[in-house]
Amino acid sequence: MPAQRTALTDALNDLLQPAQFKDYGPNGLQVEGRAEVRKLVSGVTASRALIEAAIAEKADAILVHHGLFWRGQDGRVTGWMKQRLSLLLAHDINLFAYHLPLDAHPELGNNAQLARHLGVAIYPDARGRFGEQALGFMGERRSDSAAALSEHVSERLGRAVTLVAEPDRPVQHVALCTGGAQGYFEAAIAAGADVFITGEISEPQAHYARECGVAYIACGHHASERYGAPAVGAHVAAQLGLEHVFIDIHNPA
Template sequence: MTTSRTHLVDTLDRLLTPERFKDYGPNGLQVEGRAEVRRLVSGVTASRALIEAAIAERADAILVHHGLFWRGQDGRVTGWMKQRLSLLLAHDINLLAYHLPLDAHPELGNNAQLARLLGVAVYDDARGRFGEQSMGFLGERRSDSASALADHVAAVLGRPVTLVAGPDHPVRHVALCTGGAQGYFEAAIAAGADAFITGEISEPQAHYARECGVAYIACGHHASERYGAPAVGAHVAAALGLEHVFIDIPNPA
């Protein structure tokens, strides 16, 4: 089966409601390709490696979390930007990117999918959201200590994590905000979290963790955001009768 590019974009827009978010770049169709879509590839970032892999998979459209265009970037089409755009245009592939909307979806988004994977039961009332644009998720996942929780996260994601914590104590309330969400740590503390899980850590958060007694677990930007795009891609493909393939391009960050 096939669907039109317009129908695919409309379906994604209805699902992810990008108009609700103040974001760092354009959400939705970023590069226009062929009018009919049969095969959808999802991935985390619109890198050249992903685009080349999607070409090998005969993709008509690529759905990503990190697109090509960001606020404040150099607008010239040179170097890596030319290489990526040339591949998309030469093969007539549509590129669709959803940043914050793909983090925030309550069931299929990066935060919800990571919470499900880690066994965090997100609160279904007002407690379940915190921070700017309500991007942070808060739920319950009991652990004997922050160290035990960090070991669990590392085992599930299959990679080392960074843990910063004061004296170890039992954990119950766990906050999550995937990717580069270190700026949400103070909001997580205010929301009553015992531990905060995100992708990255910056210098100030280590001090906050030790001083406030809330554990900070950084598990990698890419590692924390591998789950929203394939969940949304599979959901939309099933609804529209499309073929869908998730391609994960490894990234140590």
């Protein structure tokens, strides 16, 4: 049986609590499509490639981490924006996007799911969260060296990673914040991390890692955020009796 779009909207909002976050763009239903939803596709970014793949899957709704609209962007519907919107509107597909709420969910979010994928046990008490809006996660995974943990991350994510560290130093306390969270490194250091895992690295973080003795692993923005959307999508699909498919559009970033 199909679910109403309003029921899917309510289920996602109840789960992810977007009103609790100060974010960079609107969370929730970004493009309204048909009222009845039978099939939900999840993905990382609302790219044209994902939308086309969702059309091929005959999806009624798409759930992503990176939506179409961001604070401060050009508001004109031209070029790539026109192409994406045209496809969604022509096929009457709903687009749902949750940015920080999808990072932060304690069980199904990007950080929690990446930790699970890497075998990091998140601390259940106050030590388990750090940083602005408590977006950073902290847990434990003992490794004989930062280099060994880096190799493990590379193997689990299927891509090369960047390690800045004393490679032979053992690590135990692991901080995670997926995507472009290099600005959380100092908070991770203050929280007692031995190693920080995120998607990207900027020039200052290499110096902080060397000078503070805390390892830094940059494993790719997209690669670190592949796990939250399908986990949330599968959860709400099961709740509402929908079909769910995760489509991973390759991105080297």
